[in-house]
Each structure stands twice: as structure tokens, then as C-alpha cells.
Amino acid sequence: MAVDVGHSMIWDVLLDATAMAAGEIAPLIHRLIEDECLSAQGQRVTIACPVAAVADLRCTFPGFSVQGCLARALAAALSGAGQSLRPLAIVQGGWSWSGQTIRRLLDELRRDPMIASAQPRFVSSTGDRVLGCMVDQPVQMPVAAARYLPEYYITRECLSPLMVLSAQAVVAAPRPTNGEALHAYAEVLSGLRRRGYRNLLANRILVPWTGKGLPSDRVLPALAHEDADLLRDIHLEQPELKLERVLSRAFTAQGRPKILIDARGMQSMMNGTAVCTLGFLSGFQELAQHGASISVVAAKDAALSHRLAERFPALDIQHDEPKGYFMAMVLMNQPWDMDSIRAMHDCAAVISANMLDTIMWDIMFTSKPGLRQTWSLFGQCTDILFFNSAYSRDRYSFRFQPDTRIPKIVTHHSMSPNEIARSVDEDRLVPGKYVLVMGSDYEHKDIPHTLEMLSDAFPYLTFVSVGDPRKELPNVISYSSGSLPEETIANLYKYTEAVVFPSHYEGFGLPVAEALAYGKCVIVRKQPLWDEIRSISARPDSIRMFQRESDLVKLLGEIINAPEAVPPETGVTAGNMEPRWIDCARAMLSALDQAIAEFDGRRWMFRNDILYRN
Missing domain, CATH: 3.40.50.2000 (Glycogen Phosphorylase B;)
Structure with missing residues (x-):
């Protein structure tokens, strides 16, 4: 276990400066000594550097171990940390890292005794993008999206500009023999994974990345070892990649979450579904005029027949298929099959549907095969269930027993005569x-x-x-x-x-x-x-x-x-105003906003596993 001195945890440091110019290394170490108190509490510091810089650095920093070979430096750092039962922080390049970040990563290691390494997320030099989290993941997402990620991912081994190995890991790790850098790291990290130790990617720890010493496209470079092909195949199955693709395009340039209204259940003719959908859209139109970013996807013939673009200019009207990704979406009618649920899941982080009624399943003679399974599963894995009445909510709940943790929101239709x-x-x-x-x-x-x-x-x-x-x-x-x-x-x-x-x-x-x-x-x-x-x-x-x-x-x-009478004035019920479409749309948007605020990726990944299990 790690050693504590007072209230400060001690860790050893391996500074991998092999990609730095010889003249840049000493100033970096001086800054770390001054700003981060490097080695002040007996830390063992090992430096890997170009061969040409070894002599000068040994002379300038006699208390440090300086090696001109990454494999020897890594082996020495592991052995030294293992003898003292200390964690080991491995830092590549000359970017501005801090001891505070390392302390937070050490806290992450306490989550599980079989977590060998913890790594942070990196933010672009412009400060507005979170860099891709894995080798095969070039997607960068807005910083505004980072708060919606799960707290951590358990991943395959991957090299990072900053990683902290636990005290257990430095003892368990094999010592590298190959002098080439990526091979040396691969020997250590894949050896730990083969022994059952895993890597933790801490999504809540964001570190500014200046790009010094390593190009930005090598923040997480691929490791070269015999398991590479197998790990790549396993890695591509991880839902984290898909989630980050969704989140990367789920916000406007101003950082507002994008909302999708799926109105493809509306036909060109005027029926109950069309009346309901058009009413909600009139409410969303008013909300969009006050800043909400709302897109609507509808069948092209229905969109043209009902003049959606003309009637709702504040809404982004799309035809047939949604364009891009969204932070939340609501299907304005019931999902009729599993494919429709998968399509919702693939384009939005938060999904919901307006379950108008359960009549089709109950009368059965028009019911599609698999409808019971579709509605039952939806009630377990969606984020919100909307209903046009408490009566509909209760019928659905009794028949399909949805997860009690899922909000079941009643959004009545308008009762306003003016509308x-x-x-x-x-x-x-x-x-x-x-x-x-x-x-x-x-x-x-x-x-x-x-x-x-x-x-x-x-x-x-x-x-x-x-x-x-x-x-x-x-x-x-x-x-x-x-x-x-x-x-x-x-x-x-x-x-x-x-x-x-x-x-x-x-x-x-x-x-x-x-x-x-x-x-x-x-x-x-x-x-x-x-x-x-x-x-x-x-x-x-x-x-x-x-x-x-x-x-x-x-x-x-x-x-x-009965004798003809003048109808009474309308508008006020026994304590409430009759609901208008703006009230109905606001209730729906408020529930979506709440679900977005609480989103942490766990239900999304649970849903992904259900929808895409073999």
C-alpha cells in the first residue's frame, strides 16, 4: 500500500524525456522542483532522456537516477518503487503536469485493488475540447460534455502522457527488456493486464494539454505487443466509444444541449397523432424562440403536407432521418419495434417516448409481433416515459411494469379552446x-x-x-x-x-x-x-x-x-388554468433537462448492452 507522511502521500516519479530536446530537460526539472516540490519528501526520481543529455543531467541532479534507455529507466523506477511500496507516476514529455492531479489519480486507484493504473483526460490547448480517450478514438468532444461522462472507464492498457501505477502494480509488473519505448511500455502494461490488473480512465480529472514533447495525435499512442490485434477487436466492442461519439456532437457551438423531437409517426393526413404532434410543436416553437436548441425530424411528405418549416421557423426541421447527434430526444408516439429503440439510442444520450396509450397491444388484432417485448424492454431501459394522461400511465405501468426509477411524466394535451x-x-x-x-x-x-x-x-x-x-x-x-x-x-x-x-x-x-x-x-x-x-x-x-x-x-x-343556453366562459378550472400546448411542451422539456442534468452514462451503457448483446 502507499506510504503516507503526515497528510501527504509519497509517490515516485519516472520522467520520460526521451522525446525532448536535451536543452529543455534541465529547466523542466528545475521548475518541477520549485513548483511541485519534486523529491522534497524523499521521492525517488528517475529520468529517461536522450543519451547525449545523460552526463549533464547526472551532474546537475546527482540525487536522481538518469538513464539513456527508456527500458532501463522504467525497470529501475519500478524496482525502486516496489522496494518502498510506493505508487509510481509516469510522465512523458515537458508539458505542465501537477502533483495535485497525481493525488487525485491516486485516489482513483483506491476504487479497486486490481486497478493497476489510473489516467486522466486531456483538454486541448484551446481549452474547449476533450481529446479522444483511446487509441482508435479520434473524436474530440466539447468540455461542456465531459460532465455527462461516467466517472471512469475500465479500459485495456494504453499509454498516456500521465499515468500512475499503484503500489501493488509496481510489485507485480514484469520488468521491460526491449529498449524501444513503445515495446518497453507494452511489456509492463500488457504484463499487468495478463496478470488480471486493469487500467482506469478517470473522466472527471481534466488536464490541460500543451502538446510539448508529444504531438496531440499521440496523447494515447498505440502499444506494440503480441495482443494488439485481439485487444483492438475487444476494444471496438466497448460502448464508451459510441457514447463519446454521441456526446461529441450533442451540443451547439454555444454549449447548449441539442434536443430532437422525433415526429416521424405523424402522417400526412390529419388524425389524433397529427393533432397531438402539431400541438406540441407549437409549444416547442415558443420555447425555441427563448433559446432552446430543438430539431424536429419528420417524414418528408408529412413535413410538407403540414408545412412544418413555415409554421415553426424557430425549429430545425429535418426530413426522414435525424442529422447528427443529440443530448436528448423524445419520440412523439410509442416505439413499435426494437429497431426504433436502437435508432433512438444510437443518436441521443437521453431517450424518451410519448406513450399515448397501450390500445394496440390490448386489442391485439392489429398488434405487431414482438410489441409486448418492445414496450416491456423500453420500460426498463429508457430515461423518461411520457404519457398524455395518468390513465394511460397506469395502464402501461400495470401491463409492462417499468423500472420504478424511471420518471413517468404526464403531459396532458391542450384543453384551451383558443388552441x-x-x-x-x-x-x-x-x-x-x-x-x-x-x-x-x-x-x-x-x-x-x-x-x-x-x-x-x-x-x-x-x-x-x-x-x-x-x-x-x-x-x-x-x-x-x-x-x-x-x-x-x-x-x-x-x-x-x-x-x-x-x-x-x-x-x-x-x-x-x-x-x-x-x-x-x-x-x-x-x-x-x-x-x-x-x-x-x-x-x-x-x-x-x-x-x-x-x-x-x-x-x-x-x-x-334542453333549452338553449349560453355556454359559460372557458379557461379556468377548479384551481388551475386549462393546459395549453406551451405548458405541455414546457413540462416535456423540463423533464428532458432534468434527465440531462442527471445523466452520467450508466443507463446509456446498460441500454447499449441490452440492445446489442449477441
Whole structure:
């Protein structure tokens, strides 16, 4: 173990000056003696230098061991440190290292008795980039990204301008016999690894690199030994390389983290997913105007159809595939397969998705094979789970039991009439009184049965169906869902007497929010979800619930026969403002910011091992 004198730990030093000019070595040693108290507490100092400088240095520094051969100097330093059971600091070149850095590296060695060596990270001479951490890793990342790295990596042996060997390592290390520098270091370091000792790269210890004595591309030069090919193959499997590639391009030039909104689940037509996505984008547009760096990737045809670039000029709109890397991303809909999770992981440090509902898996007849595995695994390895309601959150949690440590954030959709209601530019489409029945052709929407039952109960009333009735009825006007222009839908909402939304299963229920925005009463099937929607609505009494078919008939009769009343003002709920899209987007961005602040790489590497295991 290391020897302590008072509160100061003593370590020996090997100064490898073999790449320095002879005249530069003595001034360097004088500075180290003055600034770093080199050898002041009995440290053994060994100097490896060009042969031409040996005599002068021995004369100038008689207390130091001076060798004109790196292998002999390294062997002497190891033997001396081993006899005293001291750590050994190996320093290459004439750059400005400090004893304080060595003390911090010695603390890193205490993490594990089988850690032989500890090395710092190096910062470029310009002070804004962290140099690549391994031989085959030329990537440099912004200093702002360094705080998001794991505290340390356990790596193969690699040569560094500064490394500290533990007292155990100097005793266990083989003594070099090859005089060439890289071979000599390789004999020692690979010999330690073959004995079970490993190297620790300390990502939190950043050292300024001046480049003196060694070119910057040789901060971690390759070692030459018989295990090189095997180690290179093993090294390329290490997830640290991929993580650093992501972090290297995950920040703007001003140091702000880049956020990606993946809107590729949005189609060209207007449906619930499109309404939700466009609403969130309007909120992100406002946040981007105040400094957030937000990119959006969408299918090109959908981006053009919905005029994303025109509507959201503060957002960086990308088509089809994301460009670059990001600190965080959110998929605006559920991931449908494992490949989509891998794609998210490969381009962002923090990943999340807006789990709108679990309906597809529950109804099963449209469910893709492997969907259960996809959603189950996502709940174990994502960073955040977003939900459009607590109801959706609870359904997902009960079915897939996600990791309890993962934040599960509810981001309701907008309930603000100003953001939901659209202008109606055309004449009334349906003359006379009618009731709007909203849904689709999925069976859980229950459109055909509901229309048949209401048509019989109210033969004198016209029903307009946005869905897909299975048979024609005399008093029903039908439209296919997903194909209507926004203006047509607005027209149907504006003039209806009431809205019936008979769905058995929803995650949020956009038609309910739309009906309320147009000042209409909406009848829904009794579910806890509608109590939640009532709590964020300024018109909770306009949501009526039924369980039995007779209840539906009774409620609809009461509404269409009631005297016409002026709708109450909207905007304020029982203690909260109705959520707007800016509120929804801010809640999502706030959760992403929190995840970024807490990011340390551990979950990312855990996820990488799961997604890419053989």
C-alpha cells in the first residue's frame, strides 16, 4: 500500500524525456522542483532522456537516477518503487503536469485493488475540447460534455502522457527488456493486464494539454505487443466509444444541449397523432424562440403536407432521418419495434417516448409481433416515459411494469379552446338538428353498434358519423375518419347539438377536448379517464358519462331537448388554468433537462448492452 507522511502521500516519479530536446530537460526539472516540490519528501526520481543529455543531467541532479534507455529507466523506477511500496507516476514529455492531479489519480486507484493504473483526460490547448480517450478514438468532444461522462472507464492498457501505477502494480509488473519505448511500455502494461490488473480512465480529472514533447495525435499512442490485434477487436466492442461519439456532437457551438423531437409517426393526413404532434410543436416553437436548441425530424411528405418549416421557423426541421447527434430526444408516439429503440439510442444520450396509450397491444388484432417485448424492454431501459394522461400511465405501468426509477411524466394535451377550435369558413354542411358521433373503424370505438342503437331510439334525428359504420342507416351521414379537412371537422363540431364519443378505451380522448372547445356537451362511456379530463377542463359538467345503453339514450334526449343556453366562459378550472400546448411542451422539456442534468452514462451503457448483446 502507499506510504503516507503526515497528510501527504509519497509517490515516485519516472520522467520520460526521451522525446525532448536535451536543452529543455534541465529547466523542466528545475521548475518541477520549485513548483511541485519534486523529491522534497524523499521521492525517488528517475529520468529517461536522450543519451547525449545523460552526463549533464547526472551532474546537475546527482540525487536522481538518469538513464539513456527508456527500458532501463522504467525497470529501475519500478524496482525502486516496489522496494518502498510506493505508487509510481509516469510522465512523458515537458508539458505542465501537477502533483495535485497525481493525488487525485491516486485516489482513483483506491476504487479497486486490481486497478493497476489510473489516467486522466486531456483538454486541448484551446481549452474547449476533450481529446479522444483511446487509441482508435479520434473524436474530440466539447468540455461542456465531459460532465455527462461516467466517472471512469475500465479500459485495456494504453499509454498516456500521465499515468500512475499503484503500489501493488509496481510489485507485480514484469520488468521491460526491449529498449524501444513503445515495446518497453507494452511489456509492463500488457504484463499487468495478463496478470488480471486493469487500467482506469478517470473522466472527471481534466488536464490541460500543451502538446510539448508529444504531438496531440499521440496523447494515447498505440502499444506494440503480441495482443494488439485481439485487444483492438475487444476494444471496438466497448460502448464508451459510441457514447463519446454521441456526446461529441450533442451540443451547439454555444454549449447548449441539442434536443430532437422525433415526429416521424405523424402522417400526412390529419388524425389524433397529427393533432397531438402539431400541438406540441407549437409549444416547442415558443420555447425555441427563448433559446432552446430543438430539431424536429419528420417524414418528408408529412413535413410538407403540414408545412412544418413555415409554421415553426424557430425549429430545425429535418426530413426522414435525424442529422447528427443529440443530448436528448423524445419520440412523439410509442416505439413499435426494437429497431426504433436502437435508432433512438444510437443518436441521443437521453431517450424518451410519448406513450399515448397501450390500445394496440390490448386489442391485439392489429398488434405487431414482438410489441409486448418492445414496450416491456423500453420500460426498463429508457430515461423518461411520457404519457398524455395518468390513465394511460397506469395502464402501461400495470401491463409492462417499468423500472420504478424511471420518471413517468404526464403531459396532458391542450384543453384551451383558443388552441383547439378552428375557424369555419364554409357554409353549414348539415341542415337542421344533428348529433355528431366521433370515432373510427376500430371496434373499441364502438361506432356501428352505437349508431344503430341511436338511430332506432331517435328516428327523427340526423346523426353524422366520423368513423366507419358497417351498414347504411336512413338517418346517418357518414364520413371516413382521418380523411376530412380541418375546416370540415370544425364545421361539424360548430353546428352539432351534442357529441357522442362511445369509445371503450382511450388514452386522452381528443374528441372530448374538441367538443368542449366548441362549447358542446359530450357523452362518453364511464371510465376513470373522464374524471381526469374533467379535472383539467373549465367545463367539467359538459362531460356526461353513461354505462348502459339506456343511460346514453336518456342523456342524449336531455341534451337535445334542453333549452338553449349560453355556454359559460372557458379557461379556468377548479384551481388551475386549462393546459395549453406551451405548458405541455414546457413540462416535456423540463423533464428532458432534468434527465440531462442527471445523466452520467450508466443507463446509456446498460441500454447499449441490452440492445446489442449477441
